[in-house]
Amino acid sequence: MADSEIPLVVRDLHKSFKDVSVLNGLSLEAHEGDVITLIGASGSGKSTFLRCMNLLEVPDAGDIIVHGEPVAFKQHNKTREPASWKQVERIRSRLAMVFQGFNLWAHMSLIGNVIEAPIHVLGVPRRQARERGMALLERVGLADRADYFPAQLSGGQQQRGAIARALAVDPEVLLFDEPTSALDPELVGDVLAVMRELADEGRTMVVVTHEMDFARDVSSQVIYLHEGRIEEAGAPADVLKKPNSPRLQQFLAPRF
Amino acid sequence: MFDFQGYGPRLLEGAWLTAELAVLSLIAALVIGLMVASAKSSRSMTLKSVATVYTTLIRGVPDLVMMMLLFYGGQIGMNMATDGLNAWLGTDMFINVNAFAAGVVTLGVIYGAYMSETFRGAFLAVDAGQMEAARAYGMSPWLAFRRVRFPLMMRHALPGINNNWLVLLKSTALVSIIGLSDMVYVADQATKATHQPFLFMLPVGLGYLAITAVSELVVTGLKRRFDVGFSQAT
Numbered sequence: 001m002a003d004s005e006i007p008l009v010v011r012d013l014h015k016s017f018k019d020v021s022v023l024n025g026l027s028l029e030a031h032e033g034d035v036i037t038l039i040g041a042s043g044s045g046k047s048t049f050l051r052c053m054n055l056l057e058v059p060d061a062g063d064i065i066v067h068g069e070p071v072a073f074k075q076h077n078k079t080r081e082p083a084s085w086k087q088v089e090r091i092r093s094r095l096a097m098v099f100q101g102f103n104l105w106a107h108m109s110l111i112g113n114v115i116e117a118p119i120h121v122l123g124v125p126r127r128q129a130r131e132r133g134m135a136l137l138e139r140v141g142l143a144d145r146a147d148y149f150p151a152q153l154s155g156g157q158q159q160r161g162a163i164a165r166a167l168a169v170d171p172e173v174l175l176f177d178e179p180t181s182a183l184d185p186e187l188v189g190d191v192l193a194v195m196r197e198l199a200d201e202g203r204t205m206v207v208v209t210h211e212m213d214f215a216r217d218v219s220s221q222v223i224y225l226h227e228g229r230i231e232e233a234g235a236p237a238d239v240l241k242k243p244n245s246p247r248l249q250q251f252l253a254p255r256f
Numbered sequence: 257m258f259d260f261q262g263y264g265p266r267l268l269e270g271a272w273l274t275a276e277l278a279v280l281s282l283i284a285a286l287v288i289g290l291m292v293a294s295a296k297s298s299r300s301m302t303l304k305s306v307a308t309v310y311t312t313l314i315r316g317v318p319d320l321v322m323m324m325l326l327f328y329g330g331q332i333g334m335n336m337a338t339d340g341l342n343a344w345l346g347t348d349m350f351i352n353v354n355a356f357a358a359g360v361v362t363l364g365v366i367y368g369a370y371m372s373e374t375f376r377g378a379f380l381a382v383d384a385g386q387m388e389a390a391r392a393y394g395m396s397p398w399l400a401f402r403r404v405r406f407p408l409m410m411r412h413a414l415p416g417i418n419n420n421w422l423v424l425l426k427s428t429a430l431v432s433i434i435g436l437s438d439m440v441y442v443a444d445q446a447t448k449a450t451h452q453p454f455l456f457m458l459p460v461g462l463g464y465l466a467i468t469a470v471s472e473l474v475v476t477g478l479k480r481r482f483d484v485g486f487s488q489a490t
Contacts, residue, residue, distance in 0.1 A: 056388060085397075092394040097389075097393075099389065103386060105386060105389065105390075106386065107407050107408055117393040121394045121399070169393065
């Protein structure tokens, strides 16, 4: 399949912070409707890998190709930089991210958060953005909270709101960075339920998570990272049920 | 009694000059402060060091000295520039440094240094995730500043801005040394002529109080505006 038909292709990413090498040649292809989960111990590089995909971190080497459009890089004082931040901004607006800490804009109401990028980044007319935004809040069960501010919402509500904000830009790929890790256990279920629905309707997603049930039930591909390398990857039935690598076996072993 | 021995109109003009000078200097100080604070948090070492030298220098030298340096130095610099141009073009230009403009520039430059520290602290007080989300949704640096960083930062900056503003307002009295007739200057002249200090200095004090009272109202309004999303927390 030609790259241009694949929503997101990442090839051979390398990244170091100071002298510590965090990513050592990571690749991934997210086809239409794929749900790829990235698992691994903390420090394995999974979050950095995800953050490289929308250039929140700039990889030292490797390619990022969104629907056939490769991100252009240049060398500047020995560090690598995107050649055009305009291009990066355009690409970011097509890949929506959901953060561990929600990061809803605290000074905007929930609906304000949802319509912010459509109006100011994508240029959607306000009325149209609002209509669509309300429909999305309805979807995630927050229509009655549209005018609340983030500080007035529970963590689970904030994260569902953040998912509505992500959907509002009609992204090619949804990036989730440990979306349930900051939530109280009883709030995790609601967020995962929304994510399952998105997977079912064929959204392309890349998810960094510790939720093994979600990885097993929902993903089309599981990637296990260890020290910035792909240690094992494949269908969840293979990777999670019959892990080859001893490290993954240990990682998956029940902790109690 | 209320014609202030004939000084009434001049006192009013002086009050107007004080208010005008203070507000324009405030705007200059805010713009300079924001730019310098941004320079200090930028990745460029050159910008950072220029900004640091600026704030260290300004905050370490008395306002009065600074004002004379900029006013007289500004005139000398302007003369050298016009002399150079005249020699080159064969013309005969002379640009007089306007005392009012010099006052605005000086106060703006001085209080810009204080404002920049206020803004820098306020920038740091904003949760990094807020700007990260702005970037992640494709906002340009300017859009992210306008829509996210600025409104969130102002909540933290307002008390410091208010403080700097009150000090700035009272520093406007210094401009009399570069020949501007602000209300303190007029009242001083009148006192010297009539030997009635209370007749002139009390209204001047009240004049400053009137300006600060109005500014408190404005600040309260701004505080309410930038507290949106924070004060409603349940």
